[in-house]
Amino acid sequence: MAKALLILPHLPQPMGAPYLGQQYIAASLIAAGHEVKCLDLAAVRFTGSDDDAVREVERYAPDLVGMTLFTLNARRGYLLAERLRGASRLLVAGGPHPTVLPDEPLANGFDVSVAGEGERAIVAIAALLDRSGPSGPDAAAVAAGLGEIPGVRTASGHGPPGGVLDDLDALPYPLTSYPAFDASAYSADGLVVPGGMMTSRGCPARCTFCANYVTGRAYRFRSTADIIGEMVALAEHHGIMHFPFWDDAFTALRPRLNALCDAIDAEPALAGCTWTCITPGNMVRAHDLERMRAAGCVAINFGIESGDYNILKAIQKGQRPEHVRAAVRAAKQAGMVTIVNFMFGFPEEGVDELGRTLALMQELAPDTDYFNNRGVLMPFPGTAIYEANHERYGFSGWWLDPARIPDELDTRGLSSEAASALLERDPTLDQDFFRYSEPVREMIARCVRFKAQHNHGTIARMQQQYATPAV
Ligand code: SF4
Structure with missing residues (x-):
């Protein structure tokens, strides 16, 4: 099992519900047997700052930190990535912005950039960290493994193109990720993480x-x-x-x-x-x-x-x-x-x-x-x-x-x-x-x-x- 902390950096417009794309990523990791926590710095009721993300990474000690980057929060993500360098075994960027510009996160503090739909790639990355054992990664083995994962890019190379997911029914329901989110960041009652669906x-x-x-x-x-x-x-x-x-x-x-x-x-x-x-x-x-x-x-x-x-x-x-x-x-x-x-x-x-x-x-x-x-x-x-x-x-x-x-x-x-x-x-x-x-x-x-x-x-x-x- 690997531990993952998924972060959505601050956005100009607050999010009233967890980003569905991140829910799918979290649900896929959970379905593969990994431990996941999500930290939404753009959530409508989140009143903290990037300092909270830095403290949470220190406290939770994840194997990988994954950040969802849109164009409008890419710069905020890069600033945060610089502060998080070395705090986890891998710092991974995914989402719309790295899909278009996969090299940009690598030049701004990230170890790995994922282009396109990230569910298969993030599970393969987590499995690689899991296999590398509790005493820390064999850096060479991880680097070699990353270079074979479709849609993944690192400073030393990239895997084949990720392609598109054809069998959407094979994905776990996003609701299985709800326990990974702090519901009180979105609603006053803190009972249910509101969201939506993609058909x-x-x-x-x-x-x-x-x-x-x-x-x-x-x-x-x-x-x-x-x-x-x-x-x-x-x-x-x-x-x-x-x-x-x-x-x-x-x-x-x-x-x-x-x-x-x-x-x-x-x-x-x-x-x-x-x-x-x-x-x-x-x-x-x-x-x-x-x-x-x-x-x-x-x-x-x-x-x-x-x-x-x-x-x-x-x-x-x-x-x-x-x-x-x-x-x-x-x-x-x-x-x-x-x-x-x-x-x-x-x-x-x-x-x-x-x-x-x-x-x-x-x-x-x-x-x-x-x-x-x-x-x-x-x-x-x-x-x-x-x-x-x-x-x-x-x-x-x-x-x-x-x-x-x-x-x-x-x-x-x-x-x-x-x-x-x-x-x-x-x-x-x-x-x-x-x-x-x-x-x-x-x-x-x-x-x-x-x-x-x-x-x-x-x-x-x-x-x-x-x-x-x-x-
Ligand atoms: S119709 Fe499709 S391509 Fe056009 S703006 Fe909407 S989502 Fe984009």
């Missing part, structure tokens, strides 16, 4: 701004029986009857969607359950939405991005404004809460294009409960937009510059007016990645404000609706 991995679409490179573009999905099994286990063992599905494109395959809705309806343990999902606006039809609502779907999150046909084409969104209108209206008519995502500041975008996006948002507003917050384009490494523009606009490696990381987005304890005011401004616009002209900048700011004010109106309406009537 598929990857996405059939090819949007040029999208950073979903860990699960990649190969779309794979779990069997209906496996999904229902996880939902029933969450209901029976944790009393959870609401299930946020975090898939990139939940409705991409209609036969699968219908089979899942039928299976939810047929399962007595799920009677009365509710769920939410995310999908692009062109991957769902009106009768799908009615079927989903009948099976408990209470809210749907649409990726729309632009109201301009040429921008949608340039970013390879694969949809037209008319798809979007039909989908959002049908979801509202089916009785769902609608969340609609728009983005601003694509390099091809001018005032006219942004005007069409603003017009579409205004048109959709009566059927939209919430728009996504802010939404100014951030060029993440590995995306087609980053690759095509970073040299031209001079933002190569921006995530290593602390001044480029957006301000904290923390609305805890704020009144709804104060939260709305915070969200009416997007600090990414100030970064000016694409050197916007003044008219474009003003139009983007107007679009961001429109969303924040609409959301504020929805929240105010709901507060009024659910206010206790005076007696």
